[in-house]
Amino acid sequence: MRLLEAENGGLSVPAALALAVQQAMAGVGGLGGLLHHRDVVSGELHLVAVGGLGPGFSEAWAKMPEGGRTPPARAARSGADIWSADGMGTHASGTAAVPLLGADGPIGALSVLMARPGPPDEEQWSFLASVAAWAVARAGPADGDTTSTGGSRRWPASDHLGEEPSADHFDEALIAGRPDEVQAVPCSERTFRMGELTVALAEAVTSLDVVRAVQERVLPPFGADGMLVEVIERNRLHILGSTGYSREFLEQIEGVPLTTHTAATGVLYSRTPDFVESPKELLRRYPELESLMITSAKKAWAMLPLIASGRSIGCCVVSFDRERSFSEEQRTLLTALSALVAQALERARLYDAEHARAQKLQRGLLPRTLPSLPAVSAGARYLPAGQSDEVGGDWYDVIPLSSDRVALVVGDVMGHGLAEAVTMARLRTAVRTLADLGIPPDELLAHLGDLIRDLGDDSYATCLYAEYDPVTRICAFSTAGHPPPIVVRPDGTVVRPEPAADPPLGAADPPFGTHELHLPEGSLLVFCTDGLVESATRDIYEGLDQLGRSVSRAATGSSRPSSGSLDELCDTVVSDLLPDREHTDDDAVLFVARTRSTPDRDVASFSLSDGPQAAGEARRHVREQLALWDLSDLEVTTELVVSELVGNVVRHASGPVRLRLLRSRTLICEVYDSSPTTPRIRRATSTDEGGRGLQLVAAVSQRWGTRFLPEGKCIWSEQTLVS
Structure with a gap:
């Protein structure tokens, strides 16, 4: 029905009725089709359209008495669907007939000679009824009441009566003197192929899907040798897809301005199809195209404008290696198909644009390169779903924190599409902001849950957030519906923590738990999303076990990358778990981090007095x-920093005071106390005696800040080491 619905009224009534018969045959796999209309005076049924039958058969059923027992007569008389095992003199297994229902009752019948034994099923009966209704609507309202004058007048028979496509092909070839081209194509087969095209176009998602459908479904039924689909972009014609043309020819026509006088631009301005049956005809109308015609090596063309939503969006050119003529049936089909292709292409291009925006957004949000930090080195691989053209919401990140700590995060927004990519972007930004505030993992996930709930009831995401401290070698993590990290120790031992029962973000509002792992230096932390480990043939727990074994082999076995690169390790593991990347059902992320530890010689910790003398001790x-x-060159600035930080604690906080110094890529000073009060920089007036300490700290530090601890807080400062 999509092909019929795409017909915009440009066909004559006989051509439209012929198209209806062809579609009825294609929809139920018929060998032939008949459409009869009741004469308002005599009551006889007159054959007005036929498909797939030779002149002998069609002439036998050109007229039927109103009271006849044939399926068309019974359907037209009773207004009911009729099935008969009578093939009406053909080799068909039976005949299915549905009434043409007008405003005052049946006005005719649509009949299909069935190839398979048995009556049509319910869906096929419904399809035939829909085609019949379309034919009635397309033929227009019946004439008003008539009064017999007692006379008669002869009217010419329909041009389509007795038409046999196979015979047409033979006649055309013999007249043109090219009998070697003769190929009998049964009407039922051709219309069935056209029916397949409507299905393929309905299922097409991208512009390339549309081009592929045209190539596979249009060229064979018409015996075409070439196809070219061009779209309008910035007042130029750009090639979207082609087959049967040389690269030289395609380079010559790519980007042709719409103001150029060509056959393609001509149909775009006229908005009507153009059928050119020989090179001679083409050169007569477009003499300037001689060199292009020679390069193309084509001899006949069907040039079809693609018009959607009332505007020209491009053109489709179906071409042939030899001269040929186009029958009215072929012109009718190609014209109707061009409308269907245009609608599918318009829909696909809208999808392509959204998909491109989502991909650009996702590429911009995923880390282009992972930083090498004092705490970890990392590698990752992101694999989009092989069978999906939509972007997903999987993401991962490495976030440097204070005191050489690092946050490792992986997440998965449920679903695919631009909305999911935007949600992923918001979550990733929120994670970075909250992590920089020093919020513990469980509280961070709680805030993310609030964000997801604000997006609506249909938004869900899983997330795993972990923080690793290279001084203590402790990894603290919280999960929201996500598998915990797998640990592969330096000796290859695999540790897989029990999965937490915490639900995904947006599904509930529980207090999230925090879990700790003590890691030897050189351990691998392995993060993933479910697309890597879960499939129709493997549950997620089996997949996680396989992932751990695969990483262990890749890290310690004979397949270990010679360079020790984690990116190469990720490639090895992905190939092991997803040997056929083209057939993954979901996006997949593999994210691996190798831990480092801070040597004891680079850590110094001191307890300070709880009083004014603490600054001097520091x-x-x-x-x-x-x-x-x-590092004596940093002595002056470091003394200034610790004096101000310790003095701030003594004046405004309480509890035991502790100083810790870390030597890493920067010099890190940390002052601990038991108060949750956060220091802040304030604007001091010219007469204030205080209020400038933190301004001095900010001036001499590369960065500084505060992070909260269960027993208080830590104020920290980092200074760049002088090379």
Whole structure:
């Protein structure tokens, strides 16, 4: 029915009725079709359209008495669907007839000679009824009441009566003197192929899907040798897809301005199909195209404008290696098909545009390169779903934190599409913001849950957030419906923590748990999304076990990358788990981090007095430790930093005070206390005696901040090491 619905009224009534018969045959796999209309005076049924039958058969049923026992007569008389095992003098297994229902009752019948034994099923009966209704509507309202004058007048028979496509092909070939081209194509087969095209176009998602459908479904039924689909972009014609043309020819026509006088631009301006049956005809109308015609090596063309939503969006050219003529049936089909192709292409291009925006967004949000940090080195692989043209919501990230700590995060927004990519972007941004505030993993996930709920009831996401401290070698993590990280120790031992029972973000509002792992230096933390480990043939737990074994083999076995690269390790593991990447049902992420630890010699910790003398003690410890580390050039600024931080604690906080110095890529100073009060920079007036300490800290530090702890807080500062 899509092909019929695409017909925009440009066909004559006989051509439209012939198209209805062809579609009825294609829809139920018929050998032939008949459409009869009742004469309002005599009551006889007159054959007005036929398909798939030779002149002998069609002439036998050109007229039927109103009271006849044939299926068409019975359907037209009773207004009911009729099935008969009578093939009406053909080799058909039977005849299915449905009435043509007008405003005042049946006005005719649509009949199909069935190839398979038995009556049509319910869906096929419904399809035939829909085609019959379309034919009635397309033929227009019946004439008003008539009064017999007692006379008669002869009318010419329908041009389509007795038409036999197979015979037409023979006649055309013999007249043109090319009998070697003769190929009998049964009407039922051709219309069936056209029916397949309507299905393929309905299922097409991308523009390339539309081009592929035209190539596979249009060219064979018409015996075509070439196809070219061009679309209008910025007042030029750009090639979307082609077959049967040389690269030289395609390069010559790519990007032709619409103002150029060509056959393609001509049909776009006229908005009517153009059928050119020989090179001579083409050169007569477009003499300037001689060189292009020679390069193309084609001899006949059907040039079809693609018009959707009332505007020209491109053209489709179906071409042939030899001269040929186009029958009225072929012109009718190609014209109707061009409308269907245009609608499918318009829909597909809208999808392509959205898909491109989503891909651009996703590429911009996923890390282009993973940083090498003091705490970890990392590698990752992202694989889009092989059978999906939509982007997913899988993401991963490595976030540097204070004191050489690092946050490792992986997540999966449920679904595919631009909306999911946008949700992923919002979550990733929120994670980075919350992580920078020093919020613990469980609280961070709780905030993400609030964000997801604000997006609506249909938004869900899983997430795993972990923080690794290279000084303590502890990895603290929380999960929301996501598998916990797999640990592969340096000796190849695989540790898979029990999965937490916490639900996905947006599904509930529970308190999330926090779990800790003590990791030897050089351990691998393995993160993934379900697309990597879960499939129709493998549940997620089997997949996680296989993932752990695969990483262990790749890290310690003979398949270990010679360079030790985690990217190469990821490639090996992905090939092991997804040997056929083209057939993955979901996006997949593999994210691996190798842990490092801070040497004890690069860590110095001191307890300070709980009073004003603490600042002096801190300065003394700084001088002594920086001398041991050969960093005396930072002595002055570091003394200033610790004096201000410790003094701030003494004046505004409480509890035991502790100083810790870390030597890494930067010099890190940390001051711990038991108060949750957060220090902040304030604007001091010219007469204020205080209020400038934190301004000085910010001025001499590369960065500084506060992070919260269960027993208080830590104020930290980082200074760049002088090379």
